[in-house]
Amino acid sequence: xxxxxxxxxxxxxxxxxxxxxxxxxxxxxxxxxxxxxxxxxxxxxxxxxxxxxxxxxxxxxxxxxxxxxxxxxxxxxxxxxxxxxxxxxxxxxxxxxxxxxxxxxxxxxxxxxxxxxxxxxxxxxxxxxxxxxxxxxxxxxxxxxxxxxxxxxxxxxxxxxxxxxxxxxxxxxxxxxxxxxxxxxxxxxxxxxxxxxxxxxx
Amino acid sequence: xxxxxxxxxxxxxxxxxxxxxxxxxxxxxxxxxxxxxxxxxxxxxxxxxxxxxxxxxxxxxxxxxxxxxxxxxxxxxxxxxxxxxxxxxxxxxxxxxxxxxxxxxxxxxxxxxxxxxxxxxxxxxxxxxxxxxxxxxxxxxxxxxxxxxxxxxxxxxxxxxxxxxxxxxxxxxxxxxxxxxxxxxxxxxxxxxxxxxxxxxxxxxxx
Ligand SMILES: [Zn+2]
Ligand SMILES: [Zn+2]
Numbered sequence: 001x002x003x004x005x006x007x008x009x010x011x012x013x014x015x016x017x018x019x020x021x022x023x024x025x026x027x028x029x030x031x032x033x034x035x036x037x038x039x040x041x042x043x044x045x046x047x048x049x050x051x052x053x054x055x056x057x058x059x060x061x062x063x064x065x066x067x068x069x070x071x072x073x074x075x076x077x078x079x080x081x082x083x084x085x086x087x088x089x090x091x092x093x094x095x096x097x098x099x100x101x102x103x104x105x106x107x108x109x110x111x112x113x114x115x116x117x118x119x120x121x122x123x124x125x126x127x128x129x130x131x132x133x134x135x136x137x138x139x140x141x142x143x144x145x146x147x148x149x150x151x152x153x154x155x156x157x158x159x160x161x162x163x164x165x166x167x168x169x170x171x172x173x174x175x176x177x178x179x180x181x182x183x184x185x186x187x188x189x190x191x192x193x194x195x196x197x198x199x200x201x202x
Numbered sequence: 203x204x205x206x207x208x209x210x211x212x213x214x215x216x217x218x219x220x221x222x223x224x225x226x227x228x229x230x231x232x233x234x235x236x237x238x239x240x241x242x243x244x245x246x247x248x249x250x251x252x253x254x255x256x257x258x259x260x261x262x263x264x265x266x267x268x269x270x271x272x273x274x275x276x277x278x279x280x281x282x283x284x285x286x287x288x289x290x291x292x293x294x295x296x297x298x299x300x301x302x303x304x305x306x307x308x309x310x311x312x313x314x315x316x317x318x319x320x321x322x323x324x325x326x327x328x329x330x331x332x333x334x335x336x337x338x339x340x341x342x343x344x345x346x347x348x349x350x351x352x353x354x355x356x357x358x359x360x361x362x363x364x365x366x367x368x369x370x371x372x373x374x375x376x377x378x379x380x381x382x383x384x385x386x387x388x389x390x391x392x393x394x395x396x397x398x399x400x401x402x403x404x405x406x407x408x409x
Contacts, residue, residue, distance in 0.1 A: 005223045007216025012208040012396040030206045068361045082360040152353030158297045195220040
């Protein structure tokens with residue numbers, strides 16, 4: 001198969017992309033879907049962004065996220081505490097789901113990307129199942145909800161305003177950093193470029 | 203404008219995961235191992251199945267309590283709507299609007315839009331495909347934001363645990379609501395956007 005024939009995943013139109021066009025931003029003429037992003041981000045840059053995010057997330061888990069003072073009571077909660085708050089009886093499945101949405105799935109996306117593209121970035125052969133890993137990165141995207149969690153934090157702070165004093169812990173700011181870096185990383189993840197790089201490395 | 207040719211017209215199929223073009227008979231993508239289908243024949247059934255279970259879960263999510271707050275031995279329960287009303291009473295209008303949009307407007311809008319797309323694309327239609335695609339993309343993009351309220355419940359539960367003085371516990375509606383969001387996200391993902399153009403009348407593909 002010639003790899004310069006590209007299909008639009010949204011509307012089924014097909015295009016033959018000349019190599020010089022594949023490096024630019026191209027759009028589907030029928031539905032406007034972006035076929036190629038035209039950003040010349042190196043794979044090494046994507047992999048190092050992912051590695052940074054993994055390191056930041058590891059810090060988020062252990063540092064306090066929010067601290068609450070009410071009279072003589074004090075309570076510092078890490079992200080894990082936020083999730084464990086649910087963990088009684090029938091709420092356990094919900095606790096696990098929340099943990100997955102805000103922490104595990106974003107983390108998995110970073111790890112899968114490092115697994116799939118890391119070897120290319122350092123000039124080695126692809127690891128086994130690299131294609132599955134890269135497919136997972138795109139598949140998990142709608143289920144990783146770190147940015148939605150941040151808005152949830154803002155709402156919770158307002159709701160608690162007259163009950164207690166809340167101070168924001170360092171993990172909050174680190175987590176915000178992960179959300180921003182992740183959003184930036186997603187703007188660089190051109191499917192066409194990444195899949196071409198992966199298949200050419202075999 | 204360049205003449206648009208579809209993969210189906212030329213007996214080929216586009217991989218929905220990596221956009222590689224393969225012969226129609228091929229079962230799985232050579233590049234990413236995704237299952238290949240020119241059109242998802244079961245798309246309609248999947249959309250309706252997920253949409254209906256999503257709707258079923260959304261009903262108890264509104265009837266039962268999201269939050270059970272215990273303060274000085276008195277327990278009060280608040281539903282989704284009750285939570286929004288409380289915020290308005292506290293004068294936090296901006297946040298009340300955020301919660302109202304995320305928990306009521308988006309889910310209800312999503313049920314209507316997905317049903318509309320599923321009904322419309324099974325018959326011949328003249329509706330502007332760009333508008334239909336935009337609706338689908340908006341639903342896919344915005345649907346996840348309904349989760350805000352579930353996360354708020356999780357955070358409040360974790361922070362407010364002062365034994366008898368004040369505790370906040372999640373209610374059963376939090377589970378129902380989370381399930382409803384997940385099911386409707388699956389409904390939106392099951393919709394095969396390629397169908398939008400399949401039964402389009404009047405304007406041809408060539409534009
Ligand atoms: Zn298209
Ligand atoms: Zn593929």
